[in-house]
Amino acid sequence: MDAFFVEVERLADPSLVGRPVAVGGAGDRGVVASASYEARVHGVHSAMPMTFARRRCPDLRIVAPDHRRYAEVSEQVFEIFRSFTPIVEGLSVDEAFLDVSGLRLLYSDTDAIAADIRAQIRATLSLPASVGIAATKFIAKMASGRAKPDGVLRVPSGTETAFLHPLPVGELWGVGAATYASLAQLGVATIGDLASIPVASLVARLGDAMGHHLAGLSRGEDRRSVEPDTKAKSLSVEHTYEVDITGYDVLETEMLRHSDRLSGRLRRAGVSGRTVHIKVRFSDFSTVTRSMTLAGGTDVARDIYRAARELLTRLDVGSRPVRLLGVGVSGLDEGTGVRQLAVDRPAKWDELADAVADVRARYGADSVAPARVRGGGAAMEPASSRSEFASDVGASEGDENVPEEHRPSPDGNS
DNA sequence: TCTGGGGTCCTAGGACCC
DNA sequence: TCTGGGGTCCTAGGACCC
Numbered sequence: 457m458d459a460f461f462v463e464v465e466r467l468a469d470p471s472l473v474g475r476p477v478a479v480g481g482a483g484d485r486g487v488v489a490s491a492s493y494e495a496r497v498h499g500v501h502s503a504m505p506m507t508f509a510r511r512r513c514p515d516l517r518i519v520a521p522d523h524r525r526y527a528e529v530s531e532q533v534f535e536i537f538r539s540f541t542p543i544v545e546g547l548s549v550d551e552a553f554l555d556v557s558g559l560r561l562l563y564s565d566t567d568a569i570a571a572d573i574r575a576q577i578r579a580t581l582s583l584p585a586s587v588g589i590a591a592t593k594f595i596a597k598m599a600s601g602r603a604k605p606d607g608v609l610r611v612p613s614g615t616e617t618a619f620l621h622p623l624p625v626g627e628l629w630g631v632g633a634a635t636y637a638s639l640a641q642l643g644v645a646t647i648g649d650l651a652s653i654p655v656a657s658l659v660a661r662l663g664d665a666m667g668h669h670l671a672g673l674s675r676g677e678d679r680r681s682v683e684p685d686t687k688a689k690s691l692s693v694e695h696t697y698e699v700d701i702t703g704y705d706v707l708e709t710e711m712l713r714h715s716d717r718l719s720g721r722l723r724r725a726g727v728s729g730r731t732v733h734i735k736v737r738f739s740d741f742s743t744v745t746r747s748m749t750l751a752g753g754t755d756v757a758r759d760i761y762r763a764a765r766e767l768l769t770r771l772d773v774g775s776r777p778v779r780l781l782g783v784g785v786s787g788l789d790e791g792t793g794v795r796q797l798a799v800d801r802p803a804k805w806d807e808l809a810d811a812v813a814d815v816r817a818r819y820g821a822d823s824v825a826p827a828r829v830r831g832g833g834a835a836m837e838p839a840s841s842r843s844e845f846a847s848d849v850g851a852s853e854g855d856e857n858v859p860e861e862h863r864p865s866p867d868g869n870s
Numbered sequence: 871t872c873t874g875g876g877g878t879c880c881t882a883g884g885a886c887c888c
Numbered sequence: 889t890c891t892g893g894g895g896t897c898c899t900a901g902g903a904c905c906c
Contacts, residue, residue, distance in 0.1 A: 460906090480874075487874050489906090502906075508871040523875090548877085548906045632904045665880055666903085689878070696874060731898085741873070747899060782875085 457533065458584045458605040460550035461490035464529050465519045467582060476500065477517045478509055483698050485779070489521055493605055526550075529581065536576050540569070545682045551600070553593050555682035570608045592678040595619070597629050616676030621648030628673060635670075638662060650674040691729065692784025693718045700739050700777035707773060707781060711764045712757075713829045714783045719757035720821075722785065723813055728753030729785025732763035736771060737780035746770055753789045756809050757826075760785065 457463070461479040466472045476495035480488045486506035498513035510516055530549045537544045543555035556569050563569050570587040577585045588599025589610035596611075598620070603609035611619045620628075625644055626636050638661050644650050650658075651674035659667030672678065693714045701710065711734070722728060733747040746767040754760065764783045815824045 485873075487872095489874070503873080505871055505873050508873090511871075521874095550906075630904070634903055663881070690876095692876065694875060743901090745900060749898065780874085784876090 457550035458586055459490050459492050460583075461521060461526055462492045462519075463583050464526055465522075468525075469519075472517055472519070475517055476513050476515055477519060478506065479519045479521050480506055480509075482506060482518045482520060485696050485698060529583070532581055533577060533583075533585075536573065536580065539576075540573060543682050543684050545684055545686065547597075553596065553682045567608065567610060570610075574608070590616070592616075592676070593680050593682065594629055594673055594678040595676060598623075598627065601627070617648075617651070620674065620676055621646060621651065623647050625650055628670065630666075630669065630673070635662060635666065647674050687788070687790075688725065688727070689788060690733075690784055690786035691718060691721055691725065691727075691788070692733070692735075692782055693721070694735060694780060694782025694784075696737070696780045697778075700779050701781070702775055702777050704768070704773070707768060707778065708765055709828050710781050711768060711783060712761050712826055714781065715761035715764055716757045716826060716829065718760055718783055718785065719755055719809065720813065720816070722755035723809065727788045727790060728755045730754075730787035730789070731785060732760055732767070733782075733784045733786065734764050734767045734771075735780065735782035735784070736768075736773060736778055739777040739779055741779070743780070744771060749787065753787065754785075 462472070462477050465477065465479060472492075474494065475492070476498060477492040478488045478495055478500055479490040480486050484507065488500060488502050488504045488506060488509050491500045491502055491504075491509070495509070495513055495516055498516075500509045500513050500516065506518065510518070526549055533550070534544065534546065534552065537552055537554055541554050541556050541558055543558070545553040547553065554573075556566065559569055563572075566589045570589055574585050574587060577583055584606040586600050586603040586606060587608045588596040588601070588603055589608070590596040590599055591613045595616050599609040599611050623646060625631055625639050625647055628647055628650070631639070639650065642653060642657065642661060644653060650670060653671075655667060655671040658671050661667070662670065695710070695714070701707065730753040731747055731749045733745055735743065735745050737743040748763055748767060750759070750763065760783065812824055
């Protein structure tokens, strides 16, 4: 999809059409997530700090992202893909590989398939899309990039190297800033230059996997097939604060908030994770991670939070200002319907989490939250609407000190 | 200019096992 | 007393992608 977030926003607000638009965070620490082609003319591109984008393009219209909406539209786009072929491999929210070899008998040629897919997207969703056609995934990916905006590019079999070799190495899928700098030292400017370097030199410079990988790509070789139904391997929640946060108390509260969100996403996805990771970025942008593997998988906020808190203490953050805090899980197992219980976790925590999920489904995501996360919210709400889950989950001293009657119960107000 | 949020994959060292 | 070869899992960091 072309400038996907921007184009989805334009459907909701036609005044954005034809103007330079950036979707992204408007605050001091925001970056551009998606830029319209009118904005790109001014040198605005994704991942650029928004303050810089604004300076480059004073007329820029800035729109806050609505990821839920993009996910909905994405699902509609993928439905169109799957109406052509079941072999669809999603690469991100707005792009996918389609293996259309099964459509050979239905269409005169692949250009006709591409035209049909684009027409369907245009007709049902009013969105522009571009298509790259090739015999391998990576050539198709590169071709789609050069087909944008709103175009089609086919690279016929046998012409792969002719297509690739004149292009700058930086355009090769998998070559970013660091690899680009390494290659520049080897005197490599184009993909053709890359193809002329001995594989051993590339491996020595870039490592085993990357060396062999790029050597193959530069020759147009890519044996990867289109893999539908790939499962997620990790899930995470992170946030960069407008103003740095400081001190364990605040860090723990924020970690609880993140753990709660992450738990909701795990449960909605029907998976549990066994390894918990935390990520801390300090004010100087240095970033550290810590992780620990649990005895069994979990999707419960309390378990994730406890691990995250433990990892936080290992980090010795002290009073250093923190700009980003994150938590994630990996080692995802499909929930089989029968949830595996961690040794030290009574079933009531699962029941509580189910109850919280029910309340949120009925009354909205903000209807219930740990008291610690609610902060001073008590004065704003009748006591009866507050969740008990909170006073315990948020307690830094653990449950041992919490009297039985104050522990959450699955059939209580929660 | 001052750097989001969500992912995937690779490397390298160490623990542990046979 | 000094030492193999192979494997798996865990952890931390980094590159890359959209």
